[in-house]
Amino acid sequence: MSSLRNIGYIVQKEWRQYFASPIAYVSLCAWTLLFGVFYSLILNWFVTLSMRPSQYGPVNLSLNEMLFGQVLRQMAVVALFIMPMVTMRLFAEEKRQGTIELLATSPITDLEIVLGKFLAALGLYAVMIVSGFLNFTLVWGWATNKPEWKPLVTGALALLLLGACFVALGLFVSSLTRNQIVAGVLTFCLFLSLWAIGWLDSPMAGKFTKAVSYVGLTNHLEDLIKGVISLKDIVYYLSVIVFGLFLTHQSVESHRWRA
Amino acid sequence: MIEVENLTKRYGRTTAVDGISFKVEKGEILGFLGPNGAGKTTTMRVLTCYLPPTNGTVRVAGYDVFDKPIEVKRRVGYIPETPPLYPDMEVTTYLDFVAKIKGVPRKERTSRIADAIAKTRVGDVQRTLIGRLSKGYRQRVGLAAAILHNPDVLILDEPTAGLDPKQIIETRELIKNLGGDHTVVLSTHILPEVSMTCGRVLIINKGRVVAEGTPESLTHRLQGAAIVQIELRGERDAAVELARSIPGVKEVQARSGEAGALLLEVEADAARDVREELARAIVQKGFGLLSLRRAGLSLEDIFLHLTTTDADAPSEKTEVPA
Ligand SMILES: Nc1ncnc2c1ncn2[C@@H]1O[C@H](COP(=O)(O)OP(=O)(O)O)[C@@H](O)[C@H]1O
Ligand SMILES: [Mg+2]
Numbered sequence: 001m002s003s004l005r006n007i008g009y010i011v012q013k014e015w016r017q018y019f020a021s022p023i024a025y026v027s028l029c030a031w032t033l034l035f036g037v038f039y040s041l042i043l044n045w046f047v048t049l050s051m052r053p054s055q056y057g058p059v060n061l062s063l064n065e066m067l068f069g070q071v072l073r074q075m076a077v078v079a080l081f082i083m084p085m086v087t088m089r090l091f092a093e094e095k096r097q098g099t100i101e102l103l104a105t106s107p108i109t110d111l112e113i114v115l116g117k118f119l120a121a122l123g124l125y126a127v128m129i130v131s132g133f134l135n136f137t138l139v140w141g142w143a144t145n146k147p148e149w150k151p152l153v154t155g156a157l158a159l160l161l162l163g164a165c166f167v168a169l170g171l172f173v174s175s176l177t178r179n180q181i182v183a184g185v186l187t188f189c190l191f192l193s194l195w196a197i198g199w200l201d202s203p204m205a206g207k208f209t210k211a212v213s214y215v216g217l218t219n220h221l222e223d224l225i226k227g228v229i230s231l232k233d234i235v236y237y238l239s240v241i242v243f244g245l246f247l248t249h250q251s252v253e254s255h256r257w258r259a
Numbered sequence: 260m261i262e263v264e265n266l267t268k269r270y271g272r273t274t275a276v277d278g279i280s281f282k283v284e285k286g287e288i289l290g291f292l293g294p295n296g297a298g299k300t301t302t303m304r305v306l307t308c309y310l311p312p313t314n315g316t317v318r319v320a321g322y323d324v325f326d327k328p329i330e331v332k333r334r335v336g337y338i339p340e341t342p343p344l345y346p347d348m349e350v351t352t353y354l355d356f357v358a359k360i361k362g363v364p365r366k367e368r369t370s371r372i373a374d375a376i377a378k379t380r381v382g383d384v385q386r387t388l389i390g391r392l393s394k395g396y397r398q399r400v401g402l403a404a405a406i407l408h409n410p411d412v413l414i415l416d417e418p419t420a421g422l423d424p425k426q427i428i429e430t431r432e433l434i435k436n437l438g439g440d441h442t443v444v445l446s447t448h449i450l451p452e453v454s455m456t457c458g459r460v461l462i463i464n465k466g467r468v469v470a471e472g473t474p475e476s477l478t479h480r481l482q483g484a485a486i487v488q489i490e491l492r493g494e495r496d497a498a499v500e501l502a503r504s505i506p507g508v509k510e511v512q513a514r515s516g517e518a519g520a521l522l523l524e525v526e527a528d529a530a531r532d533v534r535e536e537l538a539r540a541i542v543q544k545g546f547g548l549l550s551l552r553r554a555g556l557s558l559e560d561i562f563l564h565l566t567t568t569d570a571d572a573p574s575e576k577t578e579v580p581a
Binding site for chain 2: 020099100104
């Protein structure tokens, strides 16, 4: 009970600091802008495609797959670029300012601090997702065959899980240094590599390559974006999140180990 | 209130604190005095549960810092060397956050914050961003944050470092007023500080306690030697040579005084008054004797005695700002 309260205090404080600095505004604006850009480009392409007279009669393209799905895939990559900015400050700046000493000598646990920061960053990201998804509601009015809502929900879940992985890993990197720029750059490199590993996956890939590519963060989005919840993907994302938080907790706590 | 037994703290190979033991009673103001790198900050970090001890036991308000850190943290207020402030927050916002994580109950929060603001006199700046505050105000905001949850024990690491003289005096007053309600441990490498604020002093050097007592008792204890200060005119080396030749004189230091005069500091056995003999010898050898008086050992002298590893005191004493 008091644990939840402490986590809440940390979330509150982080949000206050997000909005006292340009970080929250820049990431929200960049995300929403890019969401809008991708959305209108893909919508344009979609409209052109569906208007093109076909020799096989009128085409019936799926809004879910050809529009929303495409946009979500692009936004996963945008998240990869934006999230380092959201997480880099979280521990590095506390260390640089010495405020980590305030947190560490207050009657709250390291776990509460880590979870508070995690939820604060994830909350900001959730706001980003919601503001992006508002774009989709525009289509509802005009679409002749209405899109399904289920792939949209699982798509949002996919983005959220991916973002949570980014936050957990970014938080860990931030806890390793007292320089937030270093944390940001390292986080970005980490995300890029985890993304690039996913490219190894191809129909021709061997067993080993397939196994390695399993680590690729974006590879587990596909089914969710199509509206299929598979246990494998959920377990994958949850384990990355827990692993990231575990590492962060160890790193924050490590200065208190008896040498 | 605080019991430290045989505390040792190592960072890898370096031993920062080496078997320190001491106790602090309720309501006492204890000063840690020691040169830079003596291990003051490290000791305080162990007391506040920021760092675990490598060896030894530390109990604060009856709780072991390693086994019951949360209980200890509830009862300790701490300001590190640089106050841990968020520059992007207003003073009241900051204090509100600190009150929350220190576990001040919701109902008491507003009154406790107002109380801390009043005690540390930061009312003028309570709506200012901390990043815009002067060093003195920052120190006070740090102090306000440390006393918010009304801790039994206050730990202040160099609370007056970097302040201007007026702020130093104010801070000392503040600390004195806090003693009584709170048990206070403060560290400093500035000597007059401890004799002005602390009831008891612990002199630390290289991770060990080298002396302990009230500022007065320390002065007394070390008065096995007496100092005679002489102001005279004449050639430096010859004057030093002469003073050294007087029986009972242990050591002589010379420095130049005002208007070409020479200042001699003669350390002699306390049992023996060497003033007459000195005066006679100086006059006989044709030096111009301007003044001669006996000075007690100041805390500064004791400090230098205890923390200088060479048996011989340095020839040029550094002036310690008062
Ligand atoms: N985090 C650390 N890692 C390694 N050595 C340290 C660390 N902190 C302090 N030390 C060393 O421990 C000794 C005591 O330092 P400190 O407690 O800060 O002294 P003081 O506060 O009295 O100036 C110094 O020699 C310092 O170099
Ligand atoms: Mg120090």
